[in-house]
Amino acid sequence: MSLYMDVIIAGFGGQGVMLIGNLLAYAAMEQGLNITYIPVYGPEMRGGTANCTVVVAQEDIGSPIISRPKSLIVMNQPSLDKFQPKLEDDGVLILNSCLVRAEDAQPRVRAFCVPANEIANRIGSIKMANMVALGAYVAATGIVPLEAVKKSLGNVVPAHYAHLIPKNEACLQAGYDCIRA
Secondary structure, eight states, X not given: OOOEEEEXXXXXXXXXXXXXXHHHHHHHHHTTOEEEEEEEEOSOSSSSEEEEEEEEESSOOSOSOOSSOSEEEEOSHHHHHHHGGGSOTTOEEEEETTTSOGGGSOTTSEEEEEOHHHHHHHHTOGGGHHHHHHHHHHXXXXXXXXXXXXXXXXXXXXXXGGGXXXXXXXXXXXXXXXXXX
C-alpha cells in the first residue's frame, strides 16, 4: 500500500504553523516523497488565524485541496472548533493542550494531547511550541522519520536564527517522546 497522508495545521498567526508545514514538506521531499503545501492566512498575519495544508504521498497528488483531512495539528481552540468536524473518523488529532481543551476532542478521532507551550517553554522558548507539536505528529503518524525533519530545519530556519536549530531539534524530540512514552 502506498503512502498518502494529509494534514491541516492551524493556529493563530505567529504560532509558526506555516513554518512547521513547510518543514514537514521539506522533510518529505528529502525522503523522495511527493508533496503539496498551501498556506492560508486570516485577516492579520500575527494574531489572526492561520492554517496550511500539507499532502504527502508516494504517488502523484491529484489535488492539493482536502475537504476531509486524515489528520490535524491544532495550536488553539478556534482551530479545533473549525477543523475537527471535518477530520475523518479515526483521524489523527494533535492538540496543544495548553491552549485547547482536551475534553473537546471527539471520541471518533485519535487525539493526542500535547502540552506544547509548556514543553517548549521548559526547553527554551514558548515560540517553539510548534516544533513540539510537529514532533508529536511525526511520532503519532510515522509520516517521515524524525531525523529527516531535524535535518530539514536548515531549509526553513532563516540563517540569522541558525543558532536556534539545536533548541528546535530538542523541541521536536520532546514532542516525539511525549507520544512515544
